[in-house]
Amino acid sequence: MPTIHATDRTGVTREVEAETGLSLMENLRDKGGMDIAAICGGMASCATCHVHVDVDWMDRLPPAEPDEIELVEFTEAYDEARSRLSCQIRVTEDLDGLRLTLAPEA
Amino acid sequence: MPDAPVFEVDPRAFWSDPYPDLARMRAEAPIARVPQLGGAVLMTRRADIHREEKRIEVFSSRQPEGLMTKLMGENLMRRDGEAHLSERRALFPALSPRTVRETWLPLFRERTAAILDDLAPRGEADLVRDYAMPVSAEALKLITGLTNMAAAEMDRVSQGMIDGCSNYAGDPAIEAHCHDCTASIDRHIAERMPRLSAAPDMSAISVMERAGLGPDRISANTKLIISGGQNEPRDAIAGAAWAVLRHPEVRDAAVAGLLGWDAVFAEYARWISPIGMSPREVAQADTVEGIDFTPGTRVFLMFGSANRDEDAFDAPDRFDPWRDTSAAIPFGAGPHFCAGAAASRALIAEVALPMLFERLKGLRLAGEAPFGGWAFRGPLAVPVAWDA
Numbered sequence: 300m301p302t303i304h305a306t307d308r309t310g311v312t313r314e315v316e317a318e319t320g321l322s323l324m325e326n327l328r329d330k331g332g333m334d335i336a337a338i339c340g341g342m343a344s345c346a347t348c349h350v351h352v353d354v355d356w357m358d359r360l361p362p363a364e365p366d367e368i369e370l371v372e373f374t375e376a377y378d379e380a381r382s383r384l385s386c387q388i389r390v391t392e393d394l395d396g397l398r399l400t401l402a403p404e405a
Numbered sequence: 406m407p408d409a410p411v412f413e414v415d416p417r418a419f420w421s422d423p424y425p426d427l428a429r430m431r432a433e434a435p436i437a438r439v440p441q442l443g444g445a446v447l448m449t450r451r452a453d454i455h456r457e458e459k460r461i462e463v464f465s466s467r468q469p470e471g472l473m474t475k476l477m478g479e480n481l482m483r484r485d486g487e488a489h490l491s492e493r494r495a496l497f498p499a500l501s502p503r504t505v506r507e508t509w510l511p512l513f514r515e516r517t518a519a520i521l522d523d524l525a526p527r528g529e530a531d532l533v534r535d536y537a538m539p540v541s542a543e544a545l546k547l548i549t550g551l552t553n554m555a556a557a558e559m560d561r562v563s564q565g566m567i568d569g570c571s572n573y574a575g576d577p578a579i580e581a582h583c584h585d586c587t588a589s590i591d592r593h594i595a596e597r598m599p600r601l602s603a604a605p606d607m608s609a610i611s612v613m614e615r616a617g618l619g620p621d622r623i624s625a626n627t628k629l630i631i632s633g634g635q636n637e638p639r640d641a642i643a644g645a646a647w648a649v650l651r652h653p654e655v656r657d658a659a660v661a662g663l664l665g666w667d668a669v670f671a672e673y674a675r676w677i678s679p680i681g682m683s684p685r686e687v688a689q690a691d692t693v694e695g696i697d698f699t700p701g702t703r704v705f706l707m708f709g710s711a712n713r714d715e716d717a718f719d720a721p722d723r724f725d726p727w728r729d730t731s732a733a734i735p736f737g738a739g740p741h742f743c744a745g746a747a748a749s750r751a752l753i754a755e756v757a758l759p760m761l762f763e764r765l766k767g768l769r770l771a772g773e774a775p776f777g778g779w780a781f782r783g784p785l786a787v788p789v790a791w792d793a
């Protein structure tokens with residue numbers, strides 16, 4: 300079970316015991332009980348599952364599809380070096396130790 | 406487990422103001438069958454809708470026998486799963502945030518400025534008919550690719566389809582009018598198609614053609630965009646302007662740049678959601694919050710009610726653009742999340758509202774603004790005056 304170190308918007312970090320096969324968004328929301336709106340339910344449509352991934356982890360994640368990039372690029376908290384939509388990342392064992400922070404709400 | 410309890414409403418009162426009934430439903434019978442609304446089961450709490458809308462295997466958008474499918478063809482909003490996704494992807498380039506910013510936004514500004522040039526010397530107007538309607542229609546002409554359609558015709562065919570799709574009583578005159586509206590759209594598509602094929606652009610019709618969608622799919626999805634893309638921005642522009650004019654502290658802060666127009670729009674869409682409801686059909690038996698759902702049951706997800714849920718918002722009946730609206734779901738809460746959300750925000754919060762207050766100095770209300778509707782809700786007229 301990969302462990303994900305997720306920091307919420309108040310700066311508190313939780314260790315989320317993640318389930319592989321589910322998306323990162325589902326893990327943060329359902330396993331981690333984090334305050335992530337994920338309004339569209341993982342459709343890469345609402346950008347409310349935006350996270351800032353620690354820079355050293357960015358290259359180790361599966362690359363973003365064009366739809367994801369286009370949506371996240373236009374959010375207020377966009378940071379090219381760190382921004383991802385957590386609903387577009389499937390959790391695998393390789394993500395054990397991943398560190399991220401929930402992006403500020405728009 | 407029991408079936409949904411029955412909750413009775415007076416259809417006329419519900420149309421003129423659904424919020425008191427919805428508040429009672431959330432408190433007493435949050436999932437209830439309403440005989441006066443075609444016997445549909447209404448889901449009224451934010452948490453239930455936010456959770457259940459994602460379970461498309463139970464709450465399906467497929468309604469092959471539904472009025473919308475019969476009158477407008479099977480569009481992407483009435484599909485689920487891969488069939489839905491592939492068409493959404495085909496349409497995406499026309500409505501993506503980048504296309505909105507780079508292609509549509511400058512044109513929205515240009516068209517809106519022209520409408521204001523016309524309006525400014527008059528000194529008085531109905532904001533619904535004279536401003537919000539043409540601004541919304543001009544934007545939709547660009548987005549669909551139907552630049553050959555008059556603004557008033559865009560408004561007429563949109564309303565005609567909406568009336569047709571809610572014609573549960575089967576009034577033949579409403580149905581005939583709806584057919585006339587969809588025929589007009591098909592004529593306009595046929596006229597534009599050769600040009601768009603010769604000179605492709607970012608319009609919905611053109612991107613769908615490039616993605617390989619056939620004429621039926623293009624026609625059905627264009628009708629969906631028109632039925633869903635005209636009234637809502639129109640109602641949001643006129644309604645938000647009215648709300649701002651009724652709250653001088655909001656107007657002053659927004660005009661001074663101390664409060665973002667995006668926050669004004671987000672709060673208006675929460676407070677009086679332009680789309681109050683999205684329908685589903687139960688595809689397999691299931692139990693939710695102790696209520697049994699049987700296959701074939703029509704379910705209404707009441708977004709307008711979710712956005713006034715006391716569990717999600719403090720003093721939900723108050724218009725307060727300074728509040729946190731991130732829990733609001735005016736664009737839906739599942740895979741059918743509004744495809745036009747980025748276009749709407751740009752049109753309404755970056756163009757229509759700021760340009761209106763910038764251009765018409767001393768803008769003020771000049772009469773009552775009656776509101777109507779529960780599935781779609783907005784002001785019927787907003788009489789205003791300004792210093793011409």
Ligand code: HEM
Pocket residue numbers: 458481482483493548629630633634635637638641674678679680683708735736737738739740741742743744745746748749
């Ligand atoms: C204030 C403006 C608007 C509001 C409040 C709004 C709201 C909504 C809502 C509530 C839904 C249904 C979501 C669901 O069932 O989960 C929807 C769907 C949709 N809207 Fe909008 N809408 C607006 C403007 C627009 C515009 C301008 C367009 C197009 C130019 C548009 C195109 C669509 C489409 C294509 C769908 C179907 C998406 C799907 O089924 O995947 N909307 N909208």
Ligand code: FES
Pocket residue numbers: 324337338339340341342343344345346347348349384385386387
């Ligand atoms: S949940 Fe909506 S974009 Fe990820």
